Amino acid sequence: MTLYLVENLGIAVFAITGVLAVRQQGVDVFGAVVLGVVTAIGGGTIRDTLLGIPIYWVRDFTYAWSAIGAALLAFFLVKRLQHTYQWLLYLDGLGAALFGITAAEKLLSLHFSEPVAVLMGLLTSIGGGIMRDTLAGRPSLLMSRELYATPILLGCTVYVVTGHFMNNFLSGLLAMTCAFGLRATAIYRHLEMPVWLSTQAESE
Amino acid sequence: MTLYLVENLGIAVFAITGVLAVRQQGVDVFGAVVLGVVTAIGGGTIRDTLLGIPIYWVRDFTYAWSAIGAALLAFFLVKRLQHTYQWLLYLDGLGAALFGITAAEKLLSLHFSEPVAVLMGLLTSIGGGIMRDTLAGRPSLLMSRELYATPILLGCTVYVVTGHFMNNFLSGLLAMTCAFGLRATAIYRHLEMPVWLSTQAESE
């Protein structure tokens, strides 16, 4: 029950940050809501499709309502939400970590292999944002040096590896701490991927 | 039988408008045909994939032939079709409304919930065009204020809601009238989404 609430809250946060991300480009309410909803439920949709299991929001449309409602709200309250954007970034990081790790957990419980669990956790977490950016013609996080996906990858890996020694709750907590800790530090200190792990754009 | 013909005609119209949409960008016949075919059958493909049912054109390749044939025709007759572009816009609007509403009907008959039926109707109708624009690097309708998707959303909603009071044929007719009426008016009068339902692109 608590998890259900938290999941819907996470979806709502994703939908809100999704709308805020595209509002500067001049969109109408339809485009903004679609892109917000894609941000929120896109990653899980790709995951369920790839795994050949029923899409979670098709089975329970509450998730989709959370996304649609939050996106609508964000569109109309967009001016007021600007002040809270920095704060939303942290919430978004928390949501992304939570999404990734619970997805990894779900996959392990469905007896998928551990590497698949890590990969799908990552995809669940970042897939929606990448879809939004691709649809909106914006450079996605794949083309930036921001530390957004790496914390999730770390968290999912920690979860799967420590699951061998600890109980579920402890390894989940540890994974969340690692993922959110790294992401929060990256937001606070404007950390980027180090230069030796990046290539320079070439002027052609 | 009539529906089958109409469906294939709708696919052909979508493929033609798809080719016309990308021809100004300098493509070869392969790219143009692929993008035309994606426009025509992309939306239904996403829908069937998400629902975990066999893709309609894999089961019956006639649909794909209609798309391929029409796209090839459009590529080679492209000069002549320019004159009929305005006329094709109306046909496209009619096809989009038909696709969306018949998809919603199909989903209700497969016992999916009503919101899922509306959403999937919308996706069937606009998904192909969005895929084409994303693949072609063009801004998609999500980033414009054109009234293209809203009529479909209206039509599918009307269909699902009035289905409670009317027989199937009447509610379908009413839904088509609403969807195509709004779209045709939008084309004729160059209607756009009102300003209060849009954000301005910010100069950065």
Place this chain on the structure above:
Amino acid sequence: MTLYLVENLGIAVFAITGVLAVRQQGVDVFGAVVLGVVTAIGGGTIRDTLLGIPIYWVRDFTYAWSAIGAALLAFFLVKRLQHTYQWLLYLDGLGAALFGITAAEKLLSLHFSEPVAVLMGLLTSIGGGIMRDTLAGRPSLLMSRELYATPILLGCTVYVVTGHFMNNFLSGLLAMTCAFGLRATAIYRHLEMPVWLSTQAESE
């Protein structure tokens, strides 16, 4: 066993060319590896998803490791690989032909229709590269006049058609010769799609 090795080698080559294709845009190791992996396994992933069969790298993660390992290697050895880029182009063409034709073979053996086998062979072969370019915001091969997809289309068609007269091995060999022969000629002679099969980009 030999096929298994060759498949993994093909995936590795695709991952390497995928990383090389995006490195000039300024990416970090995470983005580069994701885009390399998408290039390598994206096409087969779309194919399996559309056909509703389990994704091949979910069943056997070795394929994914080949892609991840090769992409990582390519990222760190990128300077040295520049010299071999021309050579890699031929390998890539060979891999693309092999992927397409083995996919077509697999589909025929699963009793899909011949046009579906050709289409899915083509999609397996070029889908990953198109996904990479779309995600990276680059114009994909759909928007170029390069002879990349046409040889695959030719090869898959030859395979399916000659399968009626010849045994599997002979028609596969003939198809590979046609596909790779055309592609290699195109690379060597910088062949493009002829003008009458292309439209000009219009200055607007």
